[in-house]
Amino acid sequence: MNIRDSEISSIIEKWQEHLAVQRNYSMHTLQSYLGDLNHFLDFTTNYYSKSASLGQIESIDIRFIRSWLSARHREEYSAGSNARALSAVRNFYKYLEKKHDIHSHVVFTVQTPKKPKALPKALSKQDVTASLNNIDLIGNKDWIHCRNKALLTLIYATGLRISEALSLTKQHLKNHEFIKILGKGNKERVIPWIEESRLLLEKYIQLLPYPIAPDEPIFRGQKGGILQRAVFNRELINLRRALGLPEYLSSHAFRHSFATHLLENGADLRSIQDLLGHQSLSTTQRYTKINKTHLESVYNKAHPES
Secondary structure, three states: OOOEOHHHHHHHHHHHHHHHHOOOOOHHHHHHHHHHHHHHHHHHHHHHOOOEOHHHHHHOOHHHHHHHHHHHHHOOOOHHHHHHHHHHHHHHHHHHHHHHOOOOOHHHHOOOOOOOOOOOOOOOHHHHHHHHHHHHHOOOOHHHHHHHHHHHHHHHHHOOOHHHHHOOEHHHHOOOOEEEEEOHHHOEEEEEOOHHHHHHHHHHHHHOOOOOOOOOEOOEOOOOOEOOHHHHHHHHHHHHHHHOOOOOOOHHHHHHHHHHHHHHOOOOHHHHHHHHOOOOHHHHOHHHHHHHHHHHHHHHHHOOOO
């Protein structure tokens, strides 16, 4: 810890104890928050050319906070690290306000650095095929094998969210060509339904050993209860490990793969937006970046001068 007055050092120790005992923060979070606060106080010392004190901490202005965040940016901290650092400093100021009646509103008014949204990860067509062809290896009963294959095929064939797929009832399946689903924000959408997926679902329902009413979810767990997302994702983890497939393989990755493969085959963004049920086109536009990466990879492999 760099030069600062003993009063602050004592307060920091009690703040860390408060986070550990009262808030049950993990050791990793405690160490990260302490490092972030130390960086903030070291910057305070350099900024004012004297040891950080409670008086300085209370009197900082918006320009100081922006200078500190700019310094972190120059030091090549990521947006995520800067967001966490600001969160740590805000946490410390809340503690000061509660325990020492020290107030400063500027740390709460400055905008939190935005983390860049991670691109959705899509599986290759080969990995999708391998998964669909081998998912019946996972599970200990024929009807569960069929359930897993029917559910995974459904997600890849329609782009449904896992929560939407698990909510399907027999009533949703009356039309053999389309599925009508109520998604996020109570937004209804109609999705084309390929025959292969329909036939797998019909076979699964025939094998299902539990009775279900027309308005009850069709996907069931081993004991007959409604199938939970976590249970199905565990099945996919087992599949991934058995086949040596990418770590990001999940039900959500199959939804992403549905959109990415449509785009690669010439579908337009507006249509994909409607199929996925995205409120905003900007959400769907993330897939163009994935497609660009795919095209660059194809170009680099195929072009004689690359």
